[in-house]
Amino acid sequence: MKKLAFILVLAAVAAAGWWGYRTWRGRLPGIHGGGPAAPLTSENVPCQVWFPSREGMELCEETSSRPKTDNPAARLRGVIDALHCGPTTPCSLPLFPGESAPRAVFLAADGTAYLDYPAAVFERSQGLREETLFIRALARTILRNCPDVRAFVILGDGSPRDLVSSHMSARGKFVLPTASTKK
Amino acid sequence: MKLRLLPIVPAVLAILASPPTRAEVIHATADADGQARLVQIVREGDNIFIPLFACGSLLAVEARWNQSTNQWELRGKNIMAQGFLDEPLVSVSGQPFIVRVPPRLIERSPYLSLEVMRLLGRHGWETDVAWEPSTKELFIRPAQAQPTALSPRGRTLALPTVPEGNRIIGLDPGHPRQAGIQASRGGTEGDFGLRICTALSATLAILGGAPVVLRGEGDDLTPAEVASLANAVRSDFMVSLHGSYHGSPGITVWCWGLQNMVGSGINFIPFEPPGGWTQAALASSVKSSALARKLVKSLNADGIPVRGPFAAPLACLEGVVCPAVVLDFEGLSTAEGASLVNNEQRVNDIAAAAARVLMAGEGGPARPAAQP
Numbered sequence: 001m002k003k004l005a006f007i008l009v010l011a012a013v014a015a016a017g018w019w020g021y022r023t024w025r026g027r028l029p030g031i032h033g034g035g036p037a038a039p040l041t042s043e044n045v046p047c048q049v050w051f052p053s054r055e056g057m058e059l060c061e062e063t064s065s066r067p068k069t070d071n072p073a074a075r076l077r078g079v080i081d082a083l084h085c086g087p088t089t090p091c092s093l094p095l096f097p098g099e100s101a102p103r104a105v106f107l108a109a110d111g112t113a114y115l116d117y118p119a120a121v122f123e124r125s126q127g128l129r130e131e132t133l134f135i136r137a138l139a140r141t142i143l144r145n146c147p148d149v150r151a152f153v154i155l156g157d158g159s160p161r162d163l164v165s166s167h168m169s170a171r172g173k174f175v176l177p178t179a180s181t182k183k
Numbered sequence: 184m185k186l187r188l189l190p191i192v193p194a195v196l197a198i199l200a201s202p203p204t205r206a207e208v209i210h211a212t213a214d215a216d217g218q219a220r221l222v223q224i225v226r227e228g229d230n231i232f233i234p235l236f237a238c239g240s241l242l243a244v245e246a247r248w249n250q251s252t253n254q255w256e257l258r259g260k261n262i263m264a265q266g267f268l269d270e271p272l273v274s275v276s277g278q279p280f281i282v283r284v285p286p287r288l289i290e291r292s293p294y295l296s297l298e299v300m301r302l303l304g305r306h307g308w309e310t311d312v313a314w315e316p317s318t319k320e321l322f323i324r325p326a327q328a329q330p331t332a333l334s335p336r337g338r339t340l341a342l343p344t345v346p347e348g349n350r351i352i353g354l355d356p357g358h359p360r361q362a363g364i365q366a367s368r369g370g371t372e373g374d375f376g377l378r379i380c381t382a383l384s385a386t387l388a389i390l391g392g393a394p395v396v397l398r399g400e401g402d403d404l405t406p407a408e409v410a411s412l413a414n415a416v417r418s419d420f421m422v423s424l425h426g427s428y429h430g431s432p433g434i435t436v437w438c439w440g441l442q443n444m445v446g447s448g449i450n451f452i453p454f455e456p457p458g459g460w461t462q463a464a465l466a467s468s469v470k471s472s473a474l475a476r477k478l479v480k481s482l483n484a485d486g487i488p489v490r491g492p493f494a495a496p497l498a499c500l501e502g503v504v505c506p507a508v509v510l511d512f513e514g515l516s517t518a519e520g521a522s523l524v525n526n527e528q529r530v531n532d533i534a535a536a537a538a539r540v541l542m543a544g545e546g547g548p549a550r551p552a553a554q555p
Contacts, residue, residue: 114279127429128425151452162406162498171455
């Protein structure tokens with residue numbers, strides 16, 4: 001009798017666990033990038049981010065923070081979010097004017113990051129220089145904080161774009177420098 | 184009595200433990216090219232899922248699913264779409280797309296969401312996919328002829344007149360007259376681009392050249408269309424003019440390149456296969472770099488603040504088969520930067536310095552016209 005009760009309790013626990021898992025899975029957002037995102041703790045860690053400068057062709061370095069996680073996809077998302085919080089010093093320019101948070105950030109198994117922005121954020125161009133610095137700021141920030149990322153692709157509303165904004169081609173992937181070439 | 188009830192307990196537990204029943208199976212009719220077929224569709228909330236193999240059948244292509252890797256494929260004659268279950272990335276003939284509702288496994292079978300199916304129809308198999316919930320019908324019809332974001336506009340372009348002269352120089356004002364960035368002292372990028380083109384054109388004509396302004400005041404041409412025109416008039420050189428709101432006042436000279444963008448080590452790999460439209464500029468990349476260096480030297484000698492040359496995958500130079508450069512006027516938000524494009528004397532100085540190089544440079548013979 002005790003044995004039967006034990007089996008029943010075991011079955012009930014297993015069934016409850018399975019139900020809980022399915023419910024949790026059903027509530028996951030559609031896009032999370034590279035497998036289930038690791039649960040984030042409230043703990044943040046500092047990260048270096050770069051922004052276009054107002055003058056010259058240089059980037060301005062700032063210290064921001066991202067959630068602490070070992071999941072490469074979640075880390076990438078945290079770093080991109082930190083970048084899109086915008087600069088804190090007057091010498092830097094935001095990556096895009098106005099609201100510009102990406103719709104989705106997905107890290108593929110080959111190390112290519114797909115950064116999907118609302119197409120509207122590309123409509124206000126500030127010029128060729130700003131587009132170049134936008135790509136360089138993204139590249140340097142990702143390179144510094146996300147060792148699993150090898151390249152990135154800019155998408156607009158989920159689709160490939162002809163142009164980053166109105167000058168530079170976006171119909172391809174930007175490959176990050178390797179350890180031997182990075183500056 | 185209690186013992187008799189015991190066998191029921193596992194059944195009750197099993198019912199309680201079953202996943203939330205949000206999925207609804209719909210026996211729908213799929214109308215593909217006028218042929219009706221029965222398809223078992225799954226609806227979960229607002230999302231519709233269609234079995235992968237039914238998708239293959241409806242699009243008349245081969246469907247594959249690798250159970251061990253979860254990779255799915257739809258393979259047509261010239262088009263292949265692929266991705267992984269539970270991942271939002273969908274590749275259609277090498278072009279990446281991100282979807283909100285990824286393909287997934289339902290009852291051990293792979294399903295594509297209606298969003299994916301529509302995307303494949305629009306960007307791969309030129310079909311319109313529509314779901315009618317009231318009649319439970321899925322329609323798959325040949326797409327209405329309309330340009331997509333991926334395809335060139337496919338319109339006929341008026342070829343500009345080529346004047347008499349010993350060297351054809353294609354001049355691109357960069358943007359339509361009232362488009363592009365706004366300079367702080369009034370005027371737009373397209374406005375001053377046309378002004379500098381006019382000055383450069385006049386100077387080149389005096390020196391015996393044959394300047395061709397590739398874009399008129401109101402021409403809303405894509406970069407590919409401007410490149411087509413530059414190739415069609417058999418340009419020996421092409422100069423494209425652009426502006427940046429911020430930056431140090433002066434001109435930055437750019438040429439087309441895939442490697443080491445602005446010395447940052449970043450490389451660009453186009454989605455298109457080697458030998459395609461993007462790669463056309465490769466043929467003249469060495470001569471383009473040489474032209475850019477000479478322009479920097481000449482502008483510098485005339486006291487005009489200049490930087491570069493830098494290389495980047497610039498859309499306005501893609502597909503141009505002759506040596507080509509971009510002159511980017513930076514710092515247009517400042518009085519000094521704006522004076523470079525508004526002051527007539529400075530505009531003429533820039534035109535003179537550039538024209539000297541364009542008429543003396545090694546342009547090389549014009550190549551046969553190429554089309555995108």
